[in-house]
Amino acid sequence: MNLFYNKESVGDVAFLQIEPTTGEFTYETKGNVVEIHQGNQVVGYNIFDASNVSSISGNGHVQLNETLINELQQAIKNAGFSFELETDLSPKLVVGYVANKEKHPNADKLSVLNVDVATEKLQIVCGAPNVEAGQKVVVAKVGAVMPNGMVIKDAELRGVASSGMICSMKELNLPNAPQEKGIMVLSDDYKVGQAFFEE
Known part of the structure; x- marks a missing residue:
């Protein structure tokens, strides 16, 4: 919501x-x-x-x-409407840990990742050239609204289900974001599952 x-x-x-x-x-x-x-x-x-x-x-x-x-x-x-609002107030931009990376079966430039966000493990398809197993990254979970207004939804990329997105600095609208393609890799100081943008 x-x-x-x-x-x-x-x-x-x-x-x-x-x-x-x-x-x-x-x-x-x-x-x-x-x-x-x-x-x-x-x-x-x-x-x-x-x-x-x-x-x-x-x-x-x-x-x-x-x-x-x-x-x-x-x-x-x-x-006079009877609809009950239900929403998940947990953070939608969180720190994730890339537990596993496999080559996408139908696309050379895509990877299929298993990403731990503490409360669950997500399968995310990612096209970033610099993503690797063992990294801490920023994950936009389903329902996240990106700075450009895009809403993250469950998707299927070349036949493989994807729930969320691994973010680049540019996608997060962070200052001094590099122009080259690639996700933002975090230091070990970040805790898996924590909100990336603290309230």
């Missing part, structure tokens, strides 16, 4: 994305809340006058927290 807000450019509207999706949508409006459907699935909400019903602030992607979720849930219920 992702939340976007830009009062100056768009107005006082909270855009709540429950499922990243594209295609034909239908809309149901009650009061200041618009429920967005794809088929019979609720995929998002637009909540108008958002600053009157929540403590929302910021510009662009807004970090969700328990207070904000409760406020938005109340606004949705007050409008």
Whole structure:
């Protein structure tokens, strides 16, 4: 679940994305809340006058927290909708350990990695030339919103499932990022599973 807000450019509207999706949508409006459907699935909400019903602030992607979720849930219920918001508030950009690297069976320049992020092990397909087993790296888990606005989703790359992305400095929008292709390799001081960007 992702939340976007830009009062100056768009107005006082909270855009709540429950499922990243594209295609034909239908809309149901009650009061200041618009429920967005794809088929019979609720995929998002637009909540108008958002600053009157929540403590929302910021510009662009807004970090969700328990207070904000409760406020938005109340606004949705007050409008007459029954949908229950559920979200994982754990960090989505975390330190991972590349436990294993194998050649992709269908692509010369891709590798299939087994990456430990402490809470789970992820299979991630990666095209970086400098990735190796034994490295600590920055992992964008499924649901992460990258600085450029891209949302990380489960994917299949050349027939192999991939859950997440190993990040470069450029993708993380870090200063002095090198121009050449390659993931960011971290020092041993980082702890596997810790949030890369501390709150």
